[in-house]
Structures are given as structure tokens and as C-alpha cells.
Amino acid sequence: MGSNPITRLRVQAPGYSPGPVVRCSGKSSLGRAAWTRVNSVPGFRAPLHCSGVGKVLLAYSSPEDIESYIEKTDLPAYTINTIANPYIVREELTKIRAQSFAVGNGEWQLSVVAIAAAVR
Numbered sequence: 354m355g356s357n358p359i360t361r362l363r364v365q366a367p368g369y370s371p372g373p374v375v376r377c378s379g380k381s382s383l384g385r386a387a388w389t390r391v392n393s394v395p396g397f398r399a400p401l402h403c404s405g406v407g408k409v410l411l412a413y414s415s416p417e418d419i420e421s422y423i424e425k426t427d428l429p430a431y432t433i434n435t436i437a438n439p440y441i442v443r444e445e446l447t448k449i450r451a452q453s454f455a456v457g458n459g460e461w462q463l464s465v466v467a468i469a470a471a472v473r
Contacts, residue, residue, distance in 0.1 A: 402428050402442055403435045405457035405467030412449035413471055419446065434459040 401407035401422060411419060423439050430437040436445055449455045457467040 400431070400461060403431055403457060403460035405455050405469035408445065408449055408455035408457065409469045409471050412446040412455065431461050432459055432463045434463065436460065
């Protein structure tokens with residue numbers, strides 16, 4: 354997968370299985386002044402409840418899968434921005450389904466902001 358020459362963003366193609374999200378490719382960077390680089394290698398795993406693409410995948414999962422994820426992972430907090438309260442996570446997932454995109458704002462790694470959308 355290549356980077357867009359204008360935005361310098363790289364698209365990631367995630368796959369999902371119960372548990373954490375699996376990212377399939379690359380490096381992502383945004384901006385010229387302050388580069389934040391997120392390196393992902395095939396098979397890399399990230400938590401669903403605090404990454405942009407993970408939240409989208411979780412939001413469009415069945416209610417049973419969402420509850421199972423919440424119970425099994427206990428929603429660990431990775432940064433001070435991580436949403437770790439089950440009630441608030443459920444509200445966030447409802448909002449994501451309504452707006453068709455998710456934002457991860459320093460919830461897994463403080464310096465990383467992500468936007469993800471479901472493509473149907």
C-alpha cells in the first residue's frame with residue numbers, strides 16, 4: 354500500500370477476530386512540522402476500545418461481541434485519555450455508529466490521533 358502524496362497518510366487495512374484488532378500494513382504520518390509515525394507490521398495487534406480503527410470495528414460488532422470484549426479485556430487504560438468505563442465505551446460506540454466514523458485521541462498512545470471510518 355502506498356502513501357497519498359498530498360496528505361502523507363497511509364491507509365491501513367485491518368482485519369478482525371474476537372479480541373484485539375489486527376492491522377495489516379504500514380506507517381502513518383501526518384503533518385510536516387511535528388511528525389508522528391506509527392509503525393505497524395503485519396499481524397500487529399492493538400486494543401479495540403482505544404484505537405480509531407478498533408473502535409469502528411467494535412462499534413459495528415454484534416451486541417454480544419461488544420459485551421464479550423468488555424468482559425474479557427476489562428478495558429485497560431493505556432493513557433490518561435483512554436475510555437475505560439464500560440458505560441462510556443458503550444455510549445462512544447453508539448455515537449460512532451450514528452456518525453459512521455471514530456476518533457482515537459491519544460487513547461492508546463498520547464501522541465497519536467486517529468480517524469477511522471467504516472467502508473461498506
